[in-house]
Amino acid sequence: MKYILVIFYWLPIAAFSQTFNLGGDAGLFVGSDASFYFGGNTTLNGNLNNQGQVTSFSDINFVSNTDVGSIKFIGTADQELIGEELIFFDFTVDKDGQLIVNPRKVTVNGTMSMARGVIKTDADQEVVIKGSTISGGTGYIEGRALGVLSNGELTFPTGINGFTNYITFSGFDPNITFEVRILRPDGSTLNPDEDIVGIADQVEWQVVSPEVPASAFVSVDFSGIDLENFQNGEQIRSEKYEAALVMYTVDDTLYHSVPGVFVDGSDPQSESFGRFESTERIPISSEVTRLNIALIPVIIRPHFFVPNSFAPNGELDENHLFRPFYSGDKVTSIYMRVFDSFNKEVYLFSQAGDDVDLSLMGWDGTMPSGQGAPNGVYYYTIQLQGETENHNQSGAVLLVK
Known part of the structure; x- marks a missing residue:
């Protein structure tokens, strides 16, 4: 059974x-x-x-x-x-x-x-x-x-x-x-x-x-x-x-x-x-x-970066200014210009020496008159010199409000 x-x-x-x-x-x-x-x-x-x-x-x-x-x-x-x-x-x-x-x-x-x-x-x-x-x-x-x-x-x-x-x-x-x-x-x-x-x-x-x-x-x-x-x-x-x-x-x-x-x-x-x-x-x-x-x-090499947009009134503090970022090397000089679509200069910054600090510079989205710049595309040229290498870059950036 x-x-x-x-x-x-x-x-x-x-x-x-x-x-x-x-x-x-x-x-x-x-x-x-x-x-x-x-x-x-x-x-x-x-x-x-x-x-x-x-x-x-x-x-x-x-x-x-x-x-x-x-x-x-x-x-x-x-x-x-x-x-x-x-x-x-x-x-x-x-x-x-x-x-x-x-x-x-x-x-x-x-x-x-x-x-x-x-x-x-x-x-x-x-x-x-x-x-x-x-x-x-x-x-x-x-x-x-x-x-x-x-x-x-x-x-x-x-x-x-x-x-x-x-x-x-x-x-x-x-x-x-x-x-x-x-x-x-x-x-x-x-x-x-x-x-x-x-x-x-x-x-x-x-x-x-x-x-x-x-x-x-x-x-x-x-x-x-x-x-x-x-x-x-x-x-x-x-x-x-x-x-x-x-x-x-x-x-x-x-x-x-x-x-x-x-x-x-x-x-x-x-x-x-x-x-x-x-x-x-x-x-x-x-x-x-x-x-x-x-x-x-x-192998750590210097890193150069330029953002393609910024928002002066945005939530992120680090995105309020338009500026280049550089790491892994000491900056010895910086020359930066920003233009509007009519090729009119709206920002200029130039500095050289042993105490160049990129975090203290940048365009905040205002015109030379002090008024806020309108939304849109702006153009820049940047010449940066470091102790070991140089960077020259031109391009466009979008201002967002």
Whole structure:
């Protein structure tokens, strides 16, 4: 005789607080609007039909069940996921401690969310993400993960040493499989080129496209990277340094910086954080692509800027005057004239010396008579000399009231 345990949608929550063993002749059906909670160690020898949500506080063994629906791991203790090749829809880890994955392969077809906790995988295990991921939490996968990339982008929720170090791919061809492994690199192999100060030895992303060669834009989060103590490299004199993504090149066995943008990050310091986004596609093939974080010098050049509009009576104080802006160098002289559409001069300013301060000058939108100038387009010429470079610019500015 077979015993079947059925939970329908009108019974939304059911729970077993102790050890639960589903016999081999029994079946468990979880309806689409139902949630089933396992508080103790669970063994599901019988048939599981999970169309709702299974939540586990402890170890759970799916035995011969394979397509097991949506699951959520919570609680404070380390847990073990046991089974053969398991297929999930939504997969959520929101717990303290570790989730130890026993199956050789775990596939997530829906959404993978790593809110809290750590999944640890071995080199011969696979966590395959075929749907989407929810990032922004503190949880991560340490070890190896694979993703089948469709249109859009896919984030691998990887991390190591207690920090999230997610890597995101975008702009790729659809239905490409990428494999990502995160690990601590061999410090003896971290050899930078002459433009890199040093390379971090806390984390390395190894990326492979095992089926066909591909390319993608890559974004990495580098929480917990110590930007003050790097492997190898020599100090390069610069006014400023910042983190960058670097890639190992087989041809010269050196790491080179990847063109990109450093965003949302901290200045170099112990346990730095931030994100780096590549602005060029990174080629990925069946050979391992090694990516890391390095410190590079930032060349600071003087910056000259002239706004194309101003509003003397506007809400922003910094937009009340029309004037040039200059940074990164000392101004030694300034000559500026403004004309109306009839080529009549309405403003003139000239100064030279060691105390030129551009913030003390500017046209406030009044005529030489003291009356306010009407709305419209005015024309200017500016000649600025700095200690290292000169700027001559003519153009138009819109006065808005």
